[in-house]
Amino acid sequence: MTKDLTKSSAHFLHSPTTRALGALIVVIVLGLIFNADGAFLKWGTHRDMLRAVSVYGILACGMTIVIIAGGIDLSVGSVLALTAVLFSLISIHWQWGAALAIVLCLIAGACCGALSGFFIGKFKVQAFIATLAMMVFARGVAKWLSGGQKVSTAVQQPDGSYEYGEIPEIFNFINAKILGGNIAVVTVILLGCILISWILLKKLRQGRYIYAIGGNEEAARLSGVPVKSMKILAFGMSGLFSAAAGICQASQEFQGDPEAGISYELSAIAMVVIGGTTLQGGRGSIWLTLIGILTIGYLEKILSINAVGEDKRLMLTGIIIIAAVLLQKNK
Amino acid sequence: MKTLNILAFAAAVILFTIGCAKKDTPQGDESGSESWKIGMSQCNLGEPWRVQMNADIKAAADEAAKIEVVFKDAQNDTLKQQAQMEEFISAGVDLIIISPKEAAPLTPVVSQACNQGIPVIVLDRRILGDNYTCFIGADNRKIGKAAGEWIVNKLDGQGNIVELKGLMTSTPGQDRHAGFREGINGSEINVIFEADMKWLEPNARKEMESALARFEDIDLVYAHNDPGAHGAYLAAKAAGRANEIMFVGIDGLPQEGQAYVKQGILSASFEYPTGGEEAIKTALKILNGKKVDKEITLDSRFFTPANIDKGGRELEAN
Numbered sequence: 263m264t265k266d267l268t269k270s271s272a273h274f275l276h277s278p279t280t281r282a283l284g285a286l287i288v289v290i291v292l293g294l295i296f297n298a299d300g301a302f303l304k305w306g307t308h309r310d311m312l313r314a315v316s317v318y319g320i321l322a323c324g325m326t327i328v329i330i331a332g333g334i335d336l337s338v339g340s341v342l343a344l345t346a347v348l349f350s351l352i353s354i355h356w357q358w359g360a361a362l363a364i365v366l367c368l369i370a371g372a373c374c375g376a377l378s379g380f381f382i383g384k385f386k387v388q389a390f391i392a393t394l395a396m397m398v399f400a401r402g403v404a405k406w407l408s409g410g411q412k413v414s415t416a417v418q419q420p421d422g423s424y425e426y427g428e429i430p431e432i433f434n435f436i437n438a439k440i441l442g443g444n445i446a447v448v449t450v451i452l453l454g455c456i457l458i459s460w461i462l463l464k465k466l467r468q469g470r471y472i473y474a475i476g477g478n479e480e481a482a483r484l485s486g487v488p489v490k491s492m493k494i495l496a497f498g499m500s501g502l503f504s505a506a507a508g509i510c511q512a513s514q515e516f517q518g519d520p521e522a523g524i525s526y527e528l529s530a531i532a533m534v535v536i537g538g539t540t541l542q543g544g545r546g547s548i549w550l551t552l553i554g555i556l557t558i559g560y561l562e563k564i565l566s567i568n569a570v571g572e573d574k575r576l577m578l579t580g581i582i583i584i585a586a587v588l589l590q591k592n593k
Numbered sequence: 594m595k596t597l598n599i600l601a602f603a604a605a606v607i608l609f610t611i612g613c614a615k616k617d618t619p620q621g622d623e624s625g626s627e628s629w630k631i632g633m634s635q636c637n638l639g640e641p642w643r644v645q646m647n648a649d650i651k652a653a654a655d656e657a658a659k660i661e662v663v664f665k666d667a668q669n670d671t672l673k674q675q676a677q678m679e680e681f682i683s684a685g686v687d688l689i690i691i692s693p694k695e696a697a698p699l700t701p702v703v704s705q706a707c708n709q710g711i712p713v714i715v716l717d718r719r720i721l722g723d724n725y726t727c728f729i730g731a732d733n734r735k736i737g738k739a740a741g742e743w744i745v746n747k748l749d750g751q752g753n754i755v756e757l758k759g760l761m762t763s764t765p766g767q768d769r770h771a772g773f774r775e776g777i778n779g780s781e782i783n784v785i786f787e788a789d790m791k792w793l794e795p796n797a798r799k800e801m802e803s804a805l806a807r808f809e810d811i812d813l814v815y816a817h818n819d820p821g822a823h824g825a826y827l828a829a830k831a832a833g834r835a836n837e838i839m840f841v842g843i844d845g846l847p848q849e850g851q852a853y854v855k856q857g858i859l860s861a862s863f864e865y866p867t868g869g870e871e872a873i874k875t876a877l878k879i880l881n882g883k884k885v886d887k888e889i890t891l892d893s894r895f896f897t898p899a900n901i902d903k904g905g906r907e908l909e910a911n
Contacts, residue, residue, distance in 0.1 A: 301805060307803075314795075314802065410641075411641050411848065412641055414849075416848035416849070424848055424849075424859075430685070511795070515794050516823075562799070563803070567803040569788055572761065574623040593893040
């Protein structure tokens with residue numbers, strides 16, 4: 263009896279979720295102490311944190327799926343830039359309408375991811391290499407499509423002068439806040455992506471396959487898991503989410519910036535790892551990633567409202583990442 | 594066999610891409626023999642401002658007959674830029690324009706070109722010593738100071754300001770900061786919040802959200818570039834406070850700062866001229882054997898809603 267209790271409480275203390283929550287709680291307590299004259303206690307601060315972290319969080323959703331499948335996706339930031347440029351071109355310059363712009367961008371993103379997945383599954387290219395290639399390639403396409411300039415409402419005419427157009431309604435909609443101004447639309451999109459990831463990973467057969475190939479690819483293959491198509495699915499989902507993030511990024515900047523998203527993949531990986539999903543694959547969950555997203559988001563917000571200098575921010579972020587990961591370590 | 598196929602495919606793609614790229618480089622005049630070849634080494638094309646610089650050079654070169662400009666992009670890599678300069682020297686171009694990534698490592702290669710009789714125009718960022726033909730650039734400190742003085746005037750000498758700084762490890766960031774502080778010196782203007790947004794709009798928006806959460810009373814935001822000012826505006830707009838705050842930025846590119854001023858988002862944008870047109874004009878003088886000044890400081894303009902339709906106003910020299 264007593265033994266059972268100790269065992270279950272030990273189990274509770276050592277569960278990945280509890281340990282991930284530990285890091286988040288530490289960060290929030292820091293925020294309560296260094297609350298910047300009460301700014302941390304206002305709801306607006308939390309709402310803005312959730313907005314600012316949403317784009318990274320959406321990338322982290324795709325990253326979680328890929329990492330559980332035993333891979334890694336370095337191309338998310340570049341695919342984000344590519345779709346941000348594409349979204350702005352289609353909806354601002356070509357004026358094809360919002361629905362078509364969104365659908366085409368999501369398809370483009372999913373194709374980028376699926377193409378990486380194809381090389382990884384079919385030709386056994388390492389995920390690191392295949393997505394590195396996609397990272398460089400997609401950045402190139404983004405620069406080519408945009409001519410190296412930001413794609414905005416200032417449209418260059420053949421004679422070199424500029425004409426200034428109107429911003430399409432869809433940008434305002436995605437950039438807005440809903441529910442009485444209490445939550446940003448991009449945060450709702452993040453929650454949607456988390457939900458989709460959860461359904462895929464926990465409710466569908468494909469999800470079990472993804473865990474299986476991440477755990478032991480050979481064993482999974484021998485027991486009949488379609489490894490190749492599952493890899494295309496996992497990386498395709500990451501590309502799809504990257505495209506969603508790109509649309510959010512463009513809407514929040516009112517332009518498509520071919521330089522957007524540089525090093526975002528590192529933030530996304532940090533969010534996944536801080537949550538406790540291991541890079542070995544086969545283990546982890548989207549809820550852990552949500553905790554990771556909040557931990558990084560709160561950390562950045564607290565440093566920002568206290569106007570901490572860049573040098574100290576980088577040092578503190580490094581310390582928090584390593585501390586959170588150590589907290590996750592199995593004894 | 595499979596490997597061969599893949600290799601053949603890759604080769605075809607690469608050939609196709611290079612074939613496409615070739616078309617973009619301007620061909621020399623048909624009359625040919627008299628045409629000058631200018632090498633332009635750009636330190637990176639990641640910043641819109643530098644894309645604009647190349648565009649300005651290309652436009653000026655297209656206008657002047659008998660000039661062919663070969664553009665190279667060093668992708669923010671000093672060693673790559675050194676190699677490009679060596680390529681220009683061995684190709685025997687008539688003149689080199691370089692916008693160097695940094696001074697010390699690129700000084701020797703510029704000297705090498707000069708010593709071999711190739712004139713070199715250094716654009717925007719400096720190199721060490723004086724073994725070059727001509728330096729063309731604008732003065733960030735002067736522009737920062739002008740922005741500061743304009744703000745003092747606009748706010749009647751008092752108010753609360755948020756300063757969103759560019760990368761403070763870069764000289765433009767340091768100069769735009771120092772010049773600004775000089776400009777507001779002696780007034781009752783307080784900088785109540787400052788943060789490094791690293792030239793990036795999403796960062797500026799994030800930092801501005803924090804400033805808004807902390808301070809009820811903000812009169813003006815001074816950002817070291819226009820995207821930063823725009824990001825701050827978006828944050829204020831989302832908080833319903835855009836009408837009570839003024840936004841001032843630097844760079845004044847037609848598709849960014851000037852557009853924002855026109856749309857009523859920025860109260861002012863201070864131009865940081867690219868010098869592309871000036872570089873080609875100077876190059877022509879050098880190639881025609883005329884004498885040019887060793888130092889050319891570019892005149893700068895500023896744009897406000899009142900003067901934007903007239904193309905901005907010159908900053909007064911002081």
